[in-house]
Amino acid sequence: MAVEKTSTWRTIALYVGLTLAAVVVLFPFFWMVVTAFKQPGTAFSPEIFPSAPTLDNFKRVLGDFGFGRYFVNSVIVATTAAAFATLFASLAGYVFAKKQFFMRDRLFGFLLLSLMIPGMMYVVPQFAIITKLGWMNTYKAMIIPHLANVFGLFLMRQYMMTIPSELIEAAEIDGASERQVFTTVMVPLSIPIIATLFLLTFQFHWNNFLWQLIVTNVERLYTVPVGLAMFKSAHEELYTLKMAGSCISILPIAVLFFFAQRYFIEGMTMGAVKE
Amino acid sequence: MSKSTAMALILLVVGLMVWGCGGGDDTTGTLTIWQTYNDEEHPVFKEMVARFEESHPGVTIEVVRLPFAGAEPKIQTALTTRTEPDIARVDVSFLPKLASKNALLALDEYVPAEYRADIFPVALQSCMYDGQLYGIPDQTNGLCLFYNRAMFRAAGLDPDTPPATWDELIEFGQRLTDKDEGVFGIGLTNSLWWSLPFFYTYGADLLSDDLMHCTLDSPEAVEAFQLKVDMFAEYGIEGGAWRAGGITGDVGFQNGRYAMILNGPWAVESLKRTGIDFGVGHIPAGPAGSHTNVGGNDLVVFRSTDKPELAAEFLMFVANEENQRNWALTLGQIPVNTKAMDAITSEEHPYLSTFVEQMQTAIPRPPTPFYPEIENLFIPEMQAALDGTKSVEDAMRTAVGEVDKLLAGE
Secondary structure, three states, rough: OHHHHHHHHHHHHHHOOOOHHHHHHHHHHHHHHHHOOOOOOOOOOOOOOOOOOHHHHHHHHOOOOOHHHHHHHHHHHHHHHHHHHHHHHHHHHHHHHHOOOOOOHHHHHHHHHHHHHOOOHHHHHHHHHHHOOOOOOOOHHHHHHHHOOOHHHHHHHHHHOOOHHHHHHHHHOOOOHHHHHHHHHEEEEEEEEHHHHHHHHHHHHOOOEEEEEEEOOOHHHHOHHHHHHHHHHHOOHHHHHHHHHHHHHHHHHHHHHHHHHHHHHHHHHHHOOOO | OHHHHHHHHHHHHHHHHHHHHHHHHHHHHEEEEEEOOOOOHHHHHHHHHHHHHHOOOOOOEEEEOHHHEEEHHHHHHHHHOOOOEEEEEOOOOOOHHHOOOEEOOOOOOOHHHHHHEEEEEHHOOOEEEOEEEEEEEEEEEOOOOEEEEHHHHHOOOOOOOOOHHHHHHHHHHHOOOEHHHHHHEEOOOOHHHHHHHHHHHHHOOOOOOOOOOOOOOOOHHHHHHHHHHHHHOOOOOOOOOOOOOOHHHHHHOOOOOOOEEEEEOOHHHHHHOOOOOOEEEOOOOOOOOOOOOEEHHHHHHEOOOOHHHHHHHHHHHHOOHHHHHHHHHHHHHHHHHOHHHHOOOOOOOHHHHHHHHHHHHOOOOOOOOOOOHHHHHHHHHHHHHHHOOHHHHHHHHHHHEEEHHHOOOO
């Protein structure tokens, strides 16, 4: 009995704690949604729920502010970039994990070194290359510079190293070509980490602000974060509109997480430890 | 060859050179402008651009709208690769930085003195760097005292008489403060820019005239900041709006927590929409009178432009009397052209006319390229003085020491 009692108390304490934590974590989202329905200029009024809820913010964001266009741009950029970055990282990860070649580990170490350079350092040289290529104001400029993702390569390699080489040998004995080994053995076994990497890169590109702003000079190519920044001027911030825009902007990430969270959590823990 | 033929030839050659340099393409073609106007201003600006194009056949103006927050890094990145536009709209604090890096075209030869005489002097001064003109202001603003008339009435104060001096402000503040209810006389922001009215009303300067030394450790400056500290610590009329996690001035004013705040003309329209009964008064006077600081934006031309005359003409167009009158009336902002100032009457624009009056005694920031850095050095020291971990004298001396090191290039 006594044992059972403590465990009940523990469960209760645990749930109370988790509920409190959930409230803390979810409050900003709650505020975002509620504010999106408030009248302009009343974002900080004391009432929690708007006394006169309105859809105007959403209408204006999608209408006058052209958020639909920004949204489409963001989807194009983030999806393409995440798909290719994940593809390249998994191909390279496979080679670095399972193939022997001259200076392999040194080369890998050298690539890792580039992770130590702060991302901001790349902005100016990359921008210089983009302008030399005449790629200003194109989707290419927003996507291509980020396709070689060393962090992704690292994640893939570490994970693929845990896949037993015997499986590859078995497939080869059965007559599998190099490509078949990759597509029928490596990829299916790496799905959790591939999903994780896709999600992380998608999120990175979805949130990327400065680069997308720097390489575009036309509003029709602006992405969601650039559009959101428009609501802040020197002294004022149009919170109700910004929150309506934010509600729209979190949709894809929320949907992706919802469907991929099983892989994602699995991937995070599995990639973390390498035996 | 006779002398006169040689002379004619020389004249011809020189003439061709001059014609080749100055004429031809300069008055037609495309000008690109990067601007950061907000949502209300953008359409008005576009309309202005359309009228300029109409009156200048063959000229196209490509307008790129940037978010305010990303404009400076974008301009800096573009400058490294020479892909900057012809014209940009920049914050007044960014102009000296660009000018000091030799990125801007000096406009002295393009902007006639008669034209300059019409521009509001305080705003024009924000375009000067090293004695040269590097831009035309397109927007200028300063701070005034906003006060909640309903709260004044409830405290038995005259809702038409905001405090005229700091002493009065403290007296009024004590009557307006109700600590148990969480209601305070005033809410103040902690930053150098937001503290400048305190310094200026005590006669303290930010930098020495040669811009090489910070002078905010003067007795006047210490006294001025002591006042700000005392409002919180001694008199208890300031609600700690400057604290991390504190209720900011804007929010507290809207919710009736703070009866007074300092704010700029940009806040008028959104406050009107909330339905609060509020008034605007001048910055309370100190020993040196009532002075606001100055903010705003300037239009600048980059040195790389191939159409300097046309670009300068566009700048002068934006700030001309007609456009400024229209801008002020449509958007309720302070015109930068003095000829358009009469558009703001106290009957029709009771709030804005107070700002226009206040701007007459405004004091612009010194034209140092290091203003943002100076601001960052002062904020933590001011914070320490406000929360009582340092004396004002100590905090000011430390900050001034840091700033002097920065200015000396150490």
